Amino acid sequence: MLQSILEQKRALSVYAADHNLPATVTANQWTLMERTAEVLAPFEELTRDVSKETATAADVIPAITAALRRVLSREQTTDQGVRTMKSTLLEAVETCFAEVEKVPVYSIATLVDPRYKDRYFTKSDNLSLAKESLIQEMMKIEESRAANKEPEAAEPVSKAPRQEARSSLGSALDEILEECQSGAQSVSKTSADVQMQIYLSEQTIPRKNNPLDFWKTHATQFPSLAAIVTKSLCAPCTSVDSERLFSVMSNILDEKRNQFSPEKLEMLIFLKKTKKNKTKNIHFILKP
Incomplete structure (x- = not known):
């Protein structure tokens, strides 16, 4: 949300000046938004990474307990105005993922x-x-x-x-x-x-x-x-990819194709989810 506002900073400033709005965003507030977005950027990156279909349980410890903690604990010259925010986020990360x-x-x-x-x-x-x-x-x-x-x-x-x-x-x-x-x-x-x-x-x-x-x-x-x-390494670190299966199923089973048996539908979903990038690894994963 903040990044979208920052991308439209020039347009919003021009609109506020042309229409003589009673309340506008000050230069200090723009700077604070930029620093806040910079602090939250690693969280967005981490969320996208762990939500990928290739993400596994192995990504949790390196990304969350190691890298994210280090990013939040690193002091920078641009921390003015967001130091309390960074310390609060760091405390929350350490509390949630202590064990x-x-x-x-x-x-x-x-x-x-x-x-x-x-x-x-x-x-x-x-x-x-x-x-x-x-x-x-x-x-x-x-x-x-x-x-x-x-x-x-x-x-x-x-x-x-x-x-x-x-x-x-x-x-x-x-x-x-x-x-x-x-x-x-x-x-x-x-x-x-x-x-x-x-x-x-x-x-x-x-x-x-x-x-x-x-x-x-x-x-x-x-x-x-x-x-x-x-x-x-087959265990996902989030439930995002499994929830995407509902969207895949809705694309296969619809009003005009509603006579699939549960077994046939499961086979089609499996092929849909594995044919792109995982085909070369299927035999290794399914090896007894």
Whole structure:
């Protein structure tokens, strides 16, 4: 709303001068609106990012608890008039998402996402807890495979260059990634430990890349991790995309096409949602 008003600043000012309006927006108010819109810009960017159909649960911790907190806590020369607003927003973010790093749905998904890995946890205790949860899940998978006598191997993944982002939220993500240093690695005794440490020690991939493409290529190198990916990276971080299914269904089922069986309608919706950009990953996601 503020951005729309700012875009029409010149037109509104001319209209107010030509019609001699009793109340007009002062220069100080225009400046305050510009600074307010600048503070709220990362929230809009984050809302759009997590509402995409490609967004997963792995995007929550890096974007909200790390990057957004850093953007709001950064002091700038243009903060005059909006400092209280920024501090209030920062307090609200810290209160609402204080325990999100302890939730396995988010923490495990972040670790197995090759764009993030362990670089964006704000507390070392939460990171240790997330790694323990991940190892436990991997050991369960390895025990199941050992019982079925399924072979597996672990090999290091190739390094991929990282690209910088342009937006303020993306810049904060890049800063956190550059500041993060890998800690000392302890001696591993299990295959799960080996896989996790080799995987986390490698460079992250660019954020614009599809993490499922990475795991489709490296699934045989990290079999236990890849098995977790099929469950963790499929979980969306919001309900926006699922609510869009109602619009898709209304485009398929209408007054002239109302005799579809529920099974046929479900198949058509699935094809509609997967045929664009996800076709090459369907077999990997649906792999049992």
